[in-house]
Amino acid sequence: MCQVDEEYNGQLEHRVTPRVSKKCVKCKENTAVLIIRAGDAFCRGCFKEYFIHKFRAMLGKNRVIFPGEKVILAVSGGPASSSMLSQVREGLSRDAPKKLRFVPGIIYIDEGGASGQSMEERERAVAQLESVFRATNYHYHIVHLEQVLSLPSSVLEAGSSATEKPQTGSSYKAAVDQFIQTKKNQHPDLSLENAQSHLSSLSMHEVENGVTSPITPEHTQALQKLFASVRTLTAKEDLLHTLRQHLILHTARTQGYTKVMMGDSCSRLAIKLLSNISLGRGASLATDTGFSDPRYGDVVIVRPMRDYSSKEIAYYNRMFDIPSVFIPGLDTKAQDKASIQHLTESFVTKLQTDFPSTVKAFLLTLKNTKRKMPRVPAHRCERALGMLQGCMRTADVARAINCNVRIVRRLR
Secondary structure, X not given: OOOHHHHHOOOOOOOOOXXXXXXXXXXXXXXXOEXXXXXXXXXXXXXXXXXXXXXXXXXXXXXXXXXOOEEEEEOOOOHHXXXXXXXXXXXXXXXXXXXXXXXXXXXXXXXXXXXOOOHHHHHHHHHHHHHHHHHHXXXXXXXXXXXXXXXXXXXXXXXXXXXXXXXXXXXXXXXXXXXXXXXXXXXXXXXXXXXXXXXXXXHHHOOOOEEOOOOOHHHHHHHHHHHHOOOOHHHHHHHHHHHHHHHHHHHHHHHOXXXXXXXXXXXXXXXXXXXXXXXXXXXXXXHHHOOEEOOOOOOEEEOOOOOOOHXXXXXXXXXXXXXXXXXXXXXXXXXXXXXXXXXXXXXXXXXXXXXXXXXXXXXXXXXXXXXXXXXXXXXXXXXXXXXXXXXXXXXXXXHHHHHHHHHHHHHO
């Protein structure tokens, strides 16, 4: 028999396991109700403040969105995009200490035609999301994936970035002051406290909400025929992502939006990072996973949720009743090895469970290898509008290779 306890008589050090009953690490008063990471236990109030502050800090640090700009939120109904919508509502509310100053809109891409859903299932999902969108009082667009078949060829061309403003602290402050002064001149009786509620409701009076245009069975059959011609699930997911981006880009341009908010969390970006490397796109990691993606010129994609883990988002949505809608996709109920993207997701999720710093290590490695992408590259991919790897400089290729090597070393 083991006599360790008898001989050492309690002199051995035992590992202290974190308990939910410990005090909050921030306020030091209330009892913690959740543990995000080892040693980070929060009470309900402090966790909400921490979650909201992280979103505001991400937007304030980058200063890509200027006052008065029209920003469209790409909402899929999932936890991350639903949480992003909740944060925008919080930032535009009258009680927010530092209010957001842009005009919001919402877009949802109905992908049921590609995943084999019936029309009844698609209408049910759209109805659930419409109830969420109406509660926000923002203008929203319901776009069916079939509409990509009738898009003009101009969607594959990068727009002019003449409306872009220099991203400096002085210019941003000047834009804020100009925005406030303009609102005062247009509405003399409008107080500064009510300016944000007026701003958030501007888009409601422009265009009628709802589905942009109806679809026909012929359109759905043509879309299904297109996806049936693609053999592997990896290629189908890649095609779906490209078509989705084209629809969002076209809607943003036609409706006058200059920014697109995506709900990609750091967990999702870590999966995309490894997937892109596996698919031979390591050179475009900075634009595919960074905070802003300026490849389209006149429309810039931003990712304000990139500092949140999927665990944090799940906790927040659960604790504060953030509604989300589950919509099956191409990889629903698929095996891990069905596609490169699905296999990477399974790998990163399992690795993150055993080693909680996995996702953070991926993004830190990417941050150290970031480079600035030119606004108008000499040669673009005709499908994704990204810069072609063959036209890169030798130093850029070496930097991309070093990024891949560092990530592989961290995985060993």
